[in-house]
Amino acid sequence: NAGVTQTPKFRVLKTGQSMTLLCAQDMNHEYMYWYRQDPGMGLRLIHYSVGEGTTAKGEVPDGYNVSRLKKQNFLLGLESAAPSQTSVYFCASSPDRVAASNQPQHFGDGTRLSIL
Amino acid sequence: GQQLNQSPQSMFIQEGEDVSMNCTSSSIFNTWLWYKQDPGEGPVLLIALYKAGELTSNGRLTAQFGITRKDSFLNISASIPSDVGIYFCAGQTSGTYKYIFGTGTRLKVLA
Numbered sequence: 331n332a333g334v335t336q337t338p339k340f341r342v343l344k345t346g347q348s349m350t351l352l353c354a355q356d357m358n359h360e361y362m363y364w365y366r367q368d369p370g371m372g373l374r375l376i377h378y379s380v381g382e383g384t385t386a387k388g389e390v391p392d393g394y395n396v397s398r399l400k401k402q403n404f405l406l407g408l409e410s411a412a413p414s415q416t417s418v419y420f421c422a423s424s425p426d427r428v429a430a431s432n433q434p435q436h437f438g439d440g441t442r443l444s445i446l
Numbered sequence: 447g448q449q450l451n452q453s454p455q456s457m458f459i460q461e462g463e464d465v466s467m468n469c470t471s472s473s474i475f476n477t478w479l480w481y482k483q484d485p486g487e488g489p490v491l492l493i494a495l496y497k498a499g500e501l502t503s504n505g506r507l508t509a510q511f512g513i514t515r516k517d518s519f520l521n522i523s524a525s526i527p528s529d530v531g532i533y534f535c536a537g538q539t540s541g542t543y544k545y546i547f548g549t550g551t552r553l554k555v556l557a
Contacts, residue, residue, distance in 0.1 A: 334488075361543055363544075363545075365547075370549060371549060372450075372452075372547040372548055372549040372550050373489070373533060373534065373536075373547040373548075374547070375544055375545070378543060378544060380543050385493050388544065420488050420489070422488075424543075434477070434479060434491070435479065435491065435536075435545060436491075437488030437489045437490070438488050439483075439486070439487050439488045440486075440487070440488050
């Protein structure tokens with residue numbers, strides 16, 4: 331059981347380039363999330379999805395877009411990368427009902443993204 | 447964006463000592479989660495709390511959901527070197543699907 335898989339693990343981009351981060355989960359979870367982690371800031375929610383075909387903005391959505399065309403995949407896109415988007419990006423998923431599971435939110439191992 | 451106040455930010459302790467950390471919020475939460483993150487990895491869930499006043503243990507770890515629903519505490523007893531890492535709290539408010547994370551407590555254990 332792979333859980334939550336993020337690709338790629340590392341990436342270096344130049345300012346203005348675009349790229350897509352992929353998150354895949356094999357637990358049939360309804361909810362999926364994209365966070366960014368910066369030193370001293372904890373985890374901040376970028377976008378999230380409560381089911382296939384749905385997306386919603388989190389705390390820091392500007393400069394990012396997402397898509398959830400398939401239940402198991404949640405894509406995070408940077409249309410025009412900026413140095414301020416240098417960060418570690420984490421994807422997470424959770425079941426429909428938090429109280430129904432003792433593992434409410436599973437995380438991937440992260441994608442380290444540097445924008446030059 | 448809203449974040450939880452987590453303290454202390456960092457701590458050095460001697461192996462065998464007990465550790466306490468806490469999170470406070472201006473919002474009421476219906477779920478509190480505690481995670482540990484090792485370098486280069488994603489957060490791993492330690493304990494989940496779903497009711498005010500709830501006290502839950504996971505081995506040497508014990509966490510409590512504050513009565514006011516605005517705070518939570520994590521205690522680690524008899525710390526060992528592998529307890530080193532960053533501990534995060536996270537809260538979820540009723541009617542939302544979003545988790546808000548604390549800024550983390552960095553724990554270093556001196557053997």
